Amino acid sequence: MAQFVNAKEDLVKEAIDGLLACSGGTLSRLDGYPHIKVVYRSDWDMSRVALISGGGSGHEPAHAGFVGPGMLTAAVCGEVFASPSVEAVLAGILAVAGEAGCLLIVKNYTGDRLNFGLAAERARALGRKVEMVVVDDDVALPDLPQPRGVAGTLFVHKIAGAMAEAGKPLEEIAEAARRIIANVASIGKSLDTCTIPGSPKESRIPSGKAELGLGIHGEPGVEQVDFSGAAEAMDILLGKLRPHVQNGACVALMNNLGSTTPLEMSVLCHSLSDANFATHIIGPAPMMTSLDMHGFSVSILPVSNEELEALMVPVPMAAWPGMQEIKAPNVQPLPDGLSPIEPIPSANTQNEATINHVADLLIAAEGALNELDAKSGDGDTGSTLATAARALKTNLSKMPLADLTQLFPALGNELSQTMGGSSGVILAIYFNAAGDACANGAPVHQALLAGMKRVSDVGGASVGDRTMIDALAPALAALGEGLSAAAKAAREGADSTAAIHKAKAGRAAYVPSDNLKGHNDPGAEAVALVFEGLARSIEG
């Protein structure tokens, strides 16, 4: 399965250099490639206790993404899913541990324990003060001989990080870390395995199943369970975590194992918040991932006030999502004004006659416009317009015919309901904008122009784009010279569309140009027919 990598042996090195390049100079690394890959704070002055974590890569943003003020001092990065060497860990210790000493925060995997452990010994032999804690938060099996270290590690990074930043001594920080480790519990669930760079993806989880209690290295979960949805998936996890929750403040860390979408993570969080399980939440966010695994994990830590405060302290690293109190969603009433105000009917013989006339013209043109539309579209322009025109005639008595400021938006709202689709919205925009202009004192002609400008802005069409604008724009431009001039201009404009072989807006933009050649755009044609009809009635 292809991935955005280059040579596999350069993957972790290039990723670290990319991270550094985008860190704004806040991160540095040791010159130890390829074997020693240590990322650390550029601003580190050794005045306080250093926190060092790390392990195999593939868990990003852990661990290098959490290096910075208030969390880790350094991250020692191995190759993907492989522990870093003793020398790499030692280099990290020697680079950042000063008089105040350092704490190694290690996840419970044999390779990490041993390599960090021996590096600690060698650093002690060189006079460094080193403490080491091993996180074993996985509760997949209650009697697992060596519970793995997974996302609960983040609690140690954050709380110990806040303490170190505040200048606490090593012994106190190590003790706090051990207390966290004794109390934290995590469990993960996944719908698919991860893709290890350079290896084919293993399809281990059958359809309809999820793996429960998996680690962060693509190893199989403790069991495969039926999967029937997000709510039940979260329920099962919370059941496993319940024995580890105590009364009082309890923080849940919602970790995306890789490729779970934010939509899914939020749906899971909805279940979590509904369950009244935790008082606070960190995430949802990818924190301790397993490459691109489609899964998530929940970690739970019952916390003291001091721990809660330490978790609350903001840090500048983008990877840390921060902590929030879990609260029921705040739902506010809908604002007034959503339903269009029913206009107060009023009479005006001339306006009524004009609208009736336009409607009749469109009803009469139904067949011709459908035929035209069939050449480049789905052949319904005529019917769409005629249906709306018929409805309009029926409702005309309810219209505020005497007041254009009210009549224009009323027409718009009417058409958006009876015409439907894009056309209805476009005409609604047209008449609403015209009404808006009227309300601001514009005469009718200006109001009609204002409507067209807005339709052009919103719809993205100008003259020459093969839309109704091609007829409407010249018609309105000529309207000052009378309706006949406008009708002539509309006709010329509509006929010009037969020569436009490439539509730039509207549905015809997706139609091959051969289908457009030699016949008018049906929208422009409708405009021309209306203006011509109105002009004839005045002449006649």
Add this chain to the structure above:
Amino acid sequence: MAQFVNAKEDLVKEAIDGLLACSGGTLSRLDGYPHIKVVYRSDWDMSRVALISGGGSGHEPAHAGFVGPGMLTAAVCGEVFASPSVEAVLAGILAVAGEAGCLLIVKNYTGDRLNFGLAAERARALGRKVEMVVVDDDVALPDLPQPRGVAGTLFVHKIAGAMAEAGKPLEEIAEAARRIIANVASIGKSLDTCTIPGSPKESRIPSGKAELGLGIHGEPGVEQVDFSGAAEAMDILLGKLRPHVQNGACVALMNNLGSTTPLEMSVLCHSLSDANFATHIIGPAPMMTSLDMHGFSVSILPVSNEELEALMVPVPMAAWPGMQEIKAPNVQPLPDGLSPIEPIPSANTQNEATINHVADLLIAAEGALNELDAKSGDGDTGSTLATAARALKTNLSKMPLADLTQLFPALGNELSQTMGGSSGVILAIYFNAAGDACANGAPVHQALLAGMKRVSDVGGASVGDRTMIDALAPALAALGEGLSAAAKAAREGADSTAAIHKAKAGRAAYVPSDNLKGHNDPGAEAVALVFEGLARSIEG
């Protein structure tokens, strides 16, 4: 393909409620489910210009994740990949637009343009001041009739957001937004399509190919190109973007389209920073996603000083990754002390004799220990120990035999090189810790206990876990009474392991208990053999 969702029709609603529950109360929503899904700032006081964005869901964290101080005031969310209704947008406007008015920031898709456009008209008819801008940053095809709006939209959110927060008037903000839209360019690339909830996944992109110029709704890209790695993939994108770069400050926005791993994103950033293309970077992070699409997009904006400053302003939303200056990675020399100090050889007949004796005992036990190991492991414990013992005998003349403080760590370093694997690291930890204790003034017996304690801490094994500790711990406990007592205790301890059917640490933890029954742990047996041999030589 299974996803962590419940009923499809509840997906967006549940996701929004999950987001709200985890927002610490900073986000509210309107009571308009299922059709009206508007998320807005709980602290909004209408004193400034409101910024409203939105569109179909499936692009998270856009848009609701960017609602907060300094970015959006409200997000109007449609169903997955579907525009929200006119009424939903209108509800959003009416809920947050005060005297200062509001700006609608719309991505260039017909449905969004029309629905936001008509809502704007209806809000104007109700007396609201509304401006609307349409982002069309996709440069996949130079002559695309209607370029799509994609991740470049984030630049508008952030810069307009900073201006609105600073109290700028609507006209000025809209003008700034239009300037950004005129200058911003984006293009995306993907190795796989996205999974639309409730639909089977379309496998459109063949192996060895990538899609270039795709949008954010799973629609096909403009072309399929050969894919041969991250560096070339980035090169092709930058080629498309180059015409849009100008001299001076230029910000790149590195957007994860969904399921690209942080490792891959960092590798791509490495290429970007190497190309000297942009001066600043936002991300890498998922900002404008396409569900779980395995792809990324780069957006480029040449910026003025004012725009750069606006992008720089920190905001509290976790989804916003912030902006950093792109810099060459800062690489620092390795610290001193990584190579073990070569000990100065010294002579001590008694120590030399003891070590030789222990080595001979292990060499003599090779076959027996291998046989024991074969019952529960890979049958090499004897050979591993014998090989290291032979090497140690050869190198004994180079050892600092006269000084235990030096001798212990020298033995540790020697064994970690000649023995290899976990055993070598464990013995290295043992002897380094013992040396550390010696250096701190502990007598030999105490130093040996200190070593064992450290091995137990680091390796996670205690008495009863079926490891060498089961013989070593009682032997050292009895050592005060003499070597014979220690040997007796070691033997009893080693023999006790035959009754331990469940190993809690070490490799045997993964062996079925039936294979462990009735024979000693080979590590414990080795310890017992050594103590017994030493005791015999003293008696004899």
